[in-house]
Amino acid sequence: MIPTNEQIAELIREDSVHKSVYTDPVLFKLEMERIYGHAWIYVGHKSQVKNSGDYHTTRIGEQDVVMVRGSDGAVNVLYNRCPHKGAKLVADGDGNVGKFFRCPYHAWTYKLDGQHLSAPLKSGFEGTCYDPKHADFSMVSVARVDSYRGFVFASQASYGEDLKTFLGGVITSIDNLCDRSPVGEVEVVGGIFRVQQRSNWKVFYENLHDTMHARVTHESSVDAARGEAEAIGEMPFELLIMDGNGEPYDFWEKLELRAYTNGHGYMEAIFDPAAAERDVVSREHFECLKKAYGEERSREILGMNRHNTVIYGSGSPHTVFMQFRVIRPLSVDRTMVEIQTFRCKGAPDSVFDRALTYANVINSPSSNVMPDDVEVYARCQEGNMTRGGEWISMHRYAGKDITLEDGAISTNGTSELPMRNQFAAWKKFMTATIIAKESTHAA
Amino acid sequence: MLLDSTFDINTTKLQSVNIPEETFRSIEKFLFKEAKLLDQRNFWEWDKLFTESGMYWVPHKHEQDNPFDHISLFWENRMLREVRIRRVENSRNWSQQPQTQTAHLVGNLIVEGVDDQGHLVVSAVFQITEWRLKLRQLAGRYTYKLATQDDGDWKIQLKRVDLVNCNDVFENLEVFI
Numbered sequence: 001m002i003p004t005n006e007q008i009a010e011l012i013r014e015d016s017v018h019k020s021v022y023t024d025p026v027l028f029k030l031e032m033e034r035i036y037g038h039a040w041i042y043v044g045h046k047s048q049v050k051n052s053g054d055y056h057t058t059r060i061g062e063q064d065v066v067m068v069r070g071s072d073g074a075v076n077v078l079y080n081r082c083p084h085k086g087a088k089l090v091a092d093g094d095g096n097v098g099k100f101f102r103c104p105y106h107a108w109t110y111k112l113d114g115q116h117l118s119a120p121l122k123s124g125f126e127g128t129c130y131d132p133k134h135a136d137f138s139m140v141s142v143a144r145v146d147s148y149r150g151f152v153f154a155s156q157a158s159y160g161e162d163l164k165t166f167l168g169g170v171i172t173s174i175d176n177l178c179d180r181s182p183v184g185e186v187e188v189v190g191g192i193f194r195v196q197q198r199s200n201w202k203v204f205y206e207n208l209h210d211t212m213h214a215r216v217t218h219e220s221s222v223d224a225a226r227g228e229a230e231a232i233g234e235m236p237f238e239l240l241i242m243d244g245n246g247e248p249y250d251f252w253e254k255l256e257l258r259a260y261t262n263g264h265g266y267m268e269a270i271f272d273p274a275a276a277e278r279d280v281v282s283r284e285h286f287e288c289l290k291k292a293y294g295e296e297r298s299r300e301i302l303g304m305n306r307h308n309t310v311i312y313g314s315g316s317p318h319t320v321f322m323q324f325r326v327i328r329p330l331s332v333d334r335t336m337v338e339i340q341t342f343r344c345k346g347a348p349d350s351v352f353d354r355a356l357t358y359a360n361v362i363n364s365p366s367s368n369v370m371p372d373d374v375e376v377y378a379r380c381q382e383g384n385m386t387r388g389g390e391w392i393s394m395h396r397y398a399g400k401d402i403t404l405e406d407g408a409i410s411t412n413g414t415s416e417l418p419m420r421n422q423f424a425a426w427k428k429f430m431t432a433t434i435i436a437k438e439s440t441h442a443a
Numbered sequence: 444m445l446l447d448s449t450f451d452i453n454t455t456k457l458q459s460v461n462i463p464e465e466t467f468r469s470i471e472k473f474l475f476k477e478a479k480l481l482d483q484r485n486f487w488e489w490d491k492l493f494t495e496s497g498m499y500w501v502p503h504k505h506e507q508d509n510p511f512d513h514i515s516l517f518w519e520n521r522m523l524r525e526v527r528i529r530r531v532e533n534s535r536n537w538s539q540q541p542q543t544q545t546a547h548l549v550g551n552l553i554v555e556g557v558d559d560q561g562h563l564v565v566s567a568v569f570q571i572t573e574w575r576l577k578l579r580q581l582a583g584r585y586t587y588k589l590a591t592q593d594d595g596d597w598k599i600q601l602k603r604v605d606l607v608n609c610n611d612v613f614e615n616l617e618v619f620i
Binding site: 239353 | 445503531
């Protein structure tokens, strides 16, 4: 039974949520329609499809889509389905289809924007409704496709706010990621990790700005990094990025959490304008940017020291270490994370080396940090299947955040503001009035 | 630095070599001993099998050229191997409760040749049955660069692990493969 909007709204309180939002397959299916069927979702970066015919497959919610570079240079996002018998036109992954898509089943072909090109033995269609110009015989494009500084997003709804409005203030994180290149451009390089988690997709979003878990969940990797640093007498970058989770509570309390409309937000590390002069990589990076932007602007760019950003429904860019953890829901209790690493065009090689090291050490399936996260997410998933309670607490600093025109800002870095903000967006999408799709048949 | 591109990862451009049967047997024994140390979770002793500069590498891409311009599932020097050992042995290692258990099967040993520094390069196929909450199969080919020791034994300068599904979607890989 599909719950009414009133029933859905009752699952979300100001300071808590009902556990069924993580465990109910009916709600998951509704999320795929009402959130992933409407919101702007990150598909991929233009650099993944450099040349005409290059494609990259991924998912928008439960939908298999293919991002493809058209012959006119535009990036198209199409459902990966041949309109003849329904076969997926390309295998999952990356590649180049050439000048057109050609179905491996009956050789129907489509232009790179999905338009029907041809089918063999056309005489067989004489006297039928077959019409190469009718939409029924072309690949279907996702309703809206737009991009911002190379980041391609798509919305499965033909209506609703535009991409920039949807992103709102969180767009500054995309800007900062790109501005770290002296030419203002980044590209996805070096391969993409894919990690599966045994938990609902929303837990990961919540955890990204959950400062209270760091020193508890990650005690094993913090201890390991500190023990090793003591043994070798230094704390190199690889250990430092594991050690950070062990900061005491008063460190986390001082951080700023910013929440934007639509569930987005970021968690700020302590502003440190001197950071550029500390380590060799940052110094080189600063010198390079100074030539392009001048000293003041470069300091501003590298001084914007954000930890995880959340683009709700899409995932989490990390602007300093040049990552994008793209979060793809698979089922109510399975989630896949695609981890992209970026190269800042024109920046010193050491900046990319650092990004690659961060990906290997922190985001790889072999990470020493992530397994403990993944384990506690799975324990939430399993614990919430018991009869041991109905509600999930988000009480920390509830009612204490400062409301702003486009979201809110925390008064304490351990606030559960990000979770409350994400569920406000969840409720908005899940209870919105849905405009029915128009349908036209060729006949 | 970890991404020091001067580390010689070449295991394909080699001088051919003929080794006596007893040397072949000693390599086989060495690899079986290594597999047993992993199965016993005797990771500190396992780590001692590496030379001081020895690297443990699990590429993310089939026929990956190097760990310097592409991500790797593992690219670990002694420091990072020790961090991993310290973590999986920590009492608050939530994701190792219960622990990962493994059984390694190593075979099809082939002597590939000798590299520029005189390391003997050998390869072997492996099958690993891994259990933590459920069973998982891992399989592929190991390629080793082995350094001879004064006592006639071997040390590992490079252990390269090419998984058949290296670029797959993975759940966590917590222990050494």
